Amino acid sequence: MSDTSAQPEVHHHGPPQAFIRKYVFSLDHKVIGLQYYGLALVAVFIGMVLSWLFRIHLGWANMAIPGLQLLSPNGAPGGVMTPEYYLSLLTMHGTIMVFFVLTNAPFAGFGNYFLPIQIGAEDMAFPRFNMMSFWTTFVAFLVLMAAFFVHDGPPISGWTAYATLSSVGKAAGPGEALGQDLWIVSIGFFCIGQLLGSLNFIATTLDLRTKGMKLARMPLSTWAWFITACIGLLAFADLLPGAILLLLDRTAGTSFFSPAGLVVGDVVQPHSGGSPLLWQHLFWFFGHPEVYIAIIPAFGIVAHILPAFMRKPMLGGMRVMIGCMTAAAFLSYMVWGHHMFVSGMNPFSAITFSVPTLIITIPFTVATLIFLGSIYGANLRFTSASLFSLGFISVFISGGISGFFLAQPSIDVYVHATYFVVAHFHFVMAVAAIFGIFAGSYFWMPKMVGRMMNETLGKLHFWLTFIGVYCIFMPMHYLGLAGNVRRYAAFTDNYMIPLIPVHKFITIAALLTGAAQLIFLYNLFHTRFWGPIAPENPWEATSLEWSTPSPPPFDNFGGKHPVVYQDPYEYGVEGPQDYVMQTAPGKVTAT
Amino acid sequence: MGKVFCVLLVIITLVSVYPIIAHTWWPPPTISTTGPSVDRQLDETMVGTGVLFISSQLILAGFVWAFGGRKGKIKNWPGGHKPVVAFGIIIVGLEILSLTFVGSKAWAAMYLAPPNEHALRVDVQAEQFAFFFRYAGPDGVFGGVHPELISDATGNYFGLDLEHDVASRDDIVVGSLTIPVDTPILLTLHSKDMIHNFYVPELRLQQDIVPGLEIPLHFTATKAGHYEIVCTQLCGLGHYSMRAFLDVLSQPDFDAWLKQQSGD
Numbered sequence: 001m002s003d004t005s006a007q008p009e010v011h012h013h014g015p016p017q018a019f020i021r022k023y024v025f026s027l028d029h030k031v032i033g034l035q036y037y038g039l040a041l042v043a044v045f046i047g048m049v050l051s052w053l054f055r056i057h058l059g060w061a062n063m064a065i066p067g068l069q070l071l072s073p074n075g076a077p078g079g080v081m082t083p084e085y086y087l088s089l090l091t092m093h094g095t096i097m098v099f100f101v102l103t104n105a106p107f108a109g110f111g112n113y114f115l116p117i118q119i120g121a122e123d124m125a126f127p128r129f130n131m132m133s134f135w136t137t138f139v140a141f142l143v144l145m146a147a148f149f150v151h152d153g154p155p156i157s158g159w160t161a162y163a164t165l166s167s168v169g170k171a172a173g174p175g176e177a178l179g180q181d182l183w184i185v186s187i188g189f190f191c192i193g194q195l196l197g198s199l200n201f202i203a204t205t206l207d208l209r210t211k212g213m214k215l216a217r218m219p220l221s222t223w224a225w226f227i228t229a230c231i232g233l234l235a236f237a238d239l240l241p242g243a244i245l246l247l248l249d250r251t252a253g254t255s256f257f258s259p260a261g262l263v264v265g266d267v268v269q270p271h272s273g274g275s276p277l278l279w280q281h282l283f284w285f286f287g288h289p290e291v292y293i294a295i296i297p298a299f300g301i302v303a304h305i306l307p308a309f310m311r312k313p314m315l316g317g318m319r320v321m322i323g324c325m326t327a328a329a330f331l332s333y334m335v336w337g338h339h340m341f342v343s344g345m346n347p348f349s350a351i352t353f354s355v356p357t358l359i360i361t362i363p364f365t366v367a368t369l370i371f372l373g374s375i376y377g378a379n380l381r382f383t384s385a386s387l388f389s390l391g392f393i394s395v396f397i398s399g400g401i402s403g404f405f406l407a408q409p410s411i412d413v414y415v416h417a418t419y420f421v422v423a424h425f426h427f428v429m430a431v432a433a434i435f436g437i438f439a440g441s442y443f444w445m446p447k448m449v450g451r452m453m454n455e456t457l458g459k460l461h462f463w464l465t466f467i468g469v470y471c472i473f474m475p476m477h478y479l480g481l482a483g484n485v486r487r488y489a490a491f492t493d494n495y496m497i498p499l500i501p502v503h504k505f506i507t508i509a510a511l512l513t514g515a516a517q518l519i520f521l522y523n524l525f526h527t528r529f530w531g532p533i534a535p536e537n538p539w540e541a542t543s544l545e546w547s548t549p550s551p552p553p554f555d556n557f558g559g560k561h562p563v564v565y566q567d568p569y570e571y572g573v574e575g576p577q578d579y580v581m582q583t584a585p586g587k588v589t590a591t
Numbered sequence: 592m593g594k595v596f597c598v599l600l601v602i603i604t605l606v607s608v609y610p611i612i613a614h615t616w617w618p619p620p621t622i623s624t625t626g627p628s629v630d631r632q633l634d635e636t637m638v639g640t641g642v643l644f645i646s647s648q649l650i651l652a653g654f655v656w657a658f659g660g661r662k663g664k665i666k667n668w669p670g671g672h673k674p675v676v677a678f679g680i681i682i683v684g685l686e687i688l689s690l691t692f693v694g695s696k697a698w699a700a701m702y703l704a705p706p707n708e709h710a711l712r713v714d715v716q717a718e719q720f721a722f723f724f725r726y727a728g729p730d731g732v733f734g735g736v737h738p739e740l741i742s743d744a745t746g747n748y749f750g751l752d753l754e755h756d757v758a759s760r761d762d763i764v765v766g767s768l769t770i771p772v773d774t775p776i777l778l779t780l781h782s783k784d785m786i787h788n789f790y791v792p793e794l795r796l797q798q799d800i801v802p803g804l805e806i807p808l809h810f811t812a813t814k815a816g817h818y819e820i821v822c823t824q825l826c827g828l829g830h831y832s833m834r835a836f837l838d839v840l841s842q843p844d845f846d847a848w849l850k851q852q853s854g855d
Contacts, residue, residue: 084828158825164802165785165827172785173719173827259803261738263750263783264719268739276786276801310658312665316672342788344801347702351695358687366679368647373675375654377666382592382659393651394600398607401644408690410632410697414618414795417788417823459592467599474607478616483792485823488831493819495619495792502616572665 015554025135027127028554032134033113034448039134039141040105040437045521046145047096048514050089057081059500059507061490074174075153083489084174087156090487091175092147094159095183097430098290099190100141105437106297107232108137108197111225113448115201117545118222120210120562122555125203133196140189147175147182155180158487160287163257163279167249168271171264184247191240194232201229210544212564216318217582219543219568223322224300227329228293234333235289242282249274280343284336292332294429295396296325298436299367302389304568305443306371308541309386310378311578313569315370324363324370331360341409342416350409357407364400368393379572383539384458388439391466392432398470399428402477417487420480423473431469438465438520445524446538450551451531457523461516468513475502540579543568547583593659600652604645611637622793622814622839628697629795635693639686701796706809707775713768715780716749717787717800720829722820723748726763729853734759741783750783763852767836771845772815780806788824791837799824812839 016022026032056065064079075085116124124130147154156175157166161183170177205226209218218226248254249271257279258271303321307313314321337345337353371393380386402424405411415421438461445453484491484499491500537546544564548557562583570580570588580588610616621630668675714725714733727733734749734756741750751759770776780789780800789808790797793816798808822833840848 082828083831087825087828087830156825156828162786162825165825168784261783262802263738263741266742266744268741275803277804310665312667315668315675320672320676342797343799344804344806347698350698350702351691354694355687355691358691361687362680362683365683366676369675369679370672372647372650372654373668373672375651375658376668378654378658379661379663379665380593380655380659382596387592387596390596390651390655394603394648397644397647397651401640404640404686404690405633405636408632408636408694408698410629410694410701411636413698413701413797414629414633414792416797417790463595463599467603470603470607474603478610481618482616483618483790485790485821487825489828490831492832493821493834495819499616 025131027123027131029112029116029124029127029130030448030552030556032130033109033111035134036104036112036137037109039138040101040109041524043096043100043104043141045517047093047101048517050093050096052511052514053081054086054089054093055507055510057086057489058491059504071148072153074151081489084156085153086489087158087487088154088175088179091156091158091183092144092154095144095187098159098294099187100137100144102294102430102433103194103290104137106301106433106440107225107228107293108133108194110221110301110437110440110444111201111228111297112197114444114545115222115225116204116208117548117552117556118219118543119205119208119213120544120557120564121204121208122557122561124200125207126200129196129200133193133200136189136193136196140186140193143182143189144186147179147186150178150182152177152179155183160283161246161279162283163246163249163274163276164259164262167246167257167274167276167279168262168264168269169250171267171269181247181250184243184250188240188243188247191236191243194236195240198229198232198236201225202233205229210561210564217564217567219304220314220318220321221297221300221304223318224297224303224325227325228296231289231296231329231332232293235286235293238282239286242279242286245282246279277340277343277345280340281336284339285333287339288336289329289332291425291429292328294433295436296329298392298433299325301436301440301443302392303371304543305385305439306374306389307569307571308443308539309381309383309389310374310571311381312374312378312572315373315376318567318569320370321367324367327363328360331356331363335360338407338412341412354407354409358404361400361403361407364396368397368400382459383442384453384455384462385439385443385539387459387462388435388442391462392435392439394466395427395435395469396432398474399424399426399432403428414483415480417485418480419476419484419486422486423476423480426473426476427469431473438462441520441524443539444545445527446534447545447550447552449528449531450534451527452534452538453527453531454523457519461519461523464516464519465513468509468516471509472506472513475506478502540577542566542570542579542581544582547581593655596659597652597656600648600655604648604652608641608645611641618795619793621795622812622816622818623795624811624813625697625701626793626795628700632690632694632697636690639690643682701810706777706807710775710777710809711770712777712779713770714749715768715778715789715800717780717782717789717822718743718748718784719827720822720833721766722768722787722789722822722833722835724765724768724835725749726765726849726852728761728763730758730761732758734762736781738783761853763849765852767838768820769838769840769845769848770812771842772812772839774842775809775811778808780808785826786824787822787826787833790821790823791818793818794837797823812837815839815841
């Protein structure tokens, strides 16, 4: 249905034939996107198994987990987890999930695969940078995994690696020797990979749009990846030097984060003049935007998917959604101090950080209302992708609500560092982003592998996951309200002991919900090899990725550049079918 | 399928809200003068956000029920997006304004108001994985602190120079915090190694204890009793076990306790 005579020719080289160039060190953004997705898939299952292990420990502290001693004879003698190994697993879970899953899959994975296609480009602006960014990330992952196999095990300082626990070295405790060094080096590599990737996303979006693809005609998912890349370019440029300074403190005798007069194990440490709060500022100046690096792509993906299943565009068109995402991205750099209300910084600054934190709820509230208002009057089709998109809205509401509490220093002073915080960030960034990833997977897998996923299994996966995440994370709010402190390997305080049954319930829910993810894994592999062949446009969607074969050819559009005539969400229009592709010339009449 | 989603979401919403309304798991009764304003702030936020939570989940459920599987002419939200955007900005804006004004007062009472000048001063030293508390003793003066003298092995947790520093000789160092009821207390928090935290849920106070910083924290306990002080900042392998007790005594009991400690 596109006007092929208007399509300019592409001058390109043929696809690589050698195995290494085709599948390993590939320059093709689609292969790199799949590599990121695959890495995230490996990472998410490792991270999930880690959470199973420490959740079991939280419910049944003295229970032996068969085989755990094989992973770490010191950390789990006889299979019973030591408190320090609990902290090691906790640290690795957080690091793996935040960096290698929530950043990799929705942004680097889907973004790499679909951003060039959605703007009609044949590849990223810098294919070699793109390859380097993935392989740097891969090295970062290997370095992190190596921490499991060093003598003292992985670090115990949490994914936030607060100094001075992370800065004084071996004296601070097990895992704080080589394990913490590996963690820092891994994060450094990860930052380099993300910086290369972010530059590439920005350059590609600005420079490689095809004829007719005005910025205002880019799909919301592409807008989200573009905005995320802008955030990432600033955020990782802050964490990278932070990590280098931390490594210097540990290895070169500097004192960026360690003050004078530090006494660890009756030994005065050779440091002077550093500030542990400096690390927190550097970390959270990255850390808060990082939350948006995880959630904004999910927002964009859901906002891209829902119109196809509602058969109507988002309420208010694209402008409101783009405005919300941009406002959130901009504000994300002004709120880092809300992680530090009780840190000992000047109490006046708590109020300064509280106000923008509360203001940041406005773009997200408006976006949520736009989602809700868009469903009104829709012809809603139920697929695994649309169910996960609807589920995304629900879990994002649940996670966002608790943000109102934590944004206020006077309430944070009670619930800070309790399970209330754990509930909040898991709902709002982890589960919501994962729902976005699942929605994207069910929606785009036909395009990525050329085969349709099994919808029955997909829906079963949705129902179990949707119920499961509420069973896991909603009770954590109650634990937090009761003052249950997070990052505790066991609950021995009098007031926390009565809360252990709640932890047991959460552990059982986590095990069952985790097991339900095997349905997704099975569906994914079955689809890859035996799924029914996918047509070019199975969802009757409008954007450019649906105007090319599934999977797309090496240069994406078969030697042509598509020409774009329409906005990306022309659904519910008059004509022989209720949608108009972006490549269709002519005027569209709304119903 | 839309109906299943709707029913499930309604059930999830109601089940989620029930323990909040029933106070099944809830903060323990507060025992500090500033606690009630924190609780009031918590209650107000709970009501405001509760309405937002329930209404938005139920609207989602209702719309999915009404428009799920529908095949017809699509309709747009009556009035378009502008009222929706304005509604969001106004509702959340009002919520923010009211919470900030009330909440800042609660925060100010805890952190910005100066401590009572006659407050009982207690020096707090945190280390892996214990708290120690120091009272000035009969002379009313704290001895100086020397990090190089800190030694767990000899029980010199604060690094006092007993040999040369007269003021330090009568300092009382104990492992639990004992204070008189209805009396302003001023803690000075130090850590010798890692970042720790001083958290007493009943006091509605939580404050990091940062090596290299002296952080003041003041409060007045209003109810005698035995409470737990727990560390909430990840400080190493024994983090979960790091705690001390807070004993709030009547003034005569406290005086007797202090006298007994000085006599040792």
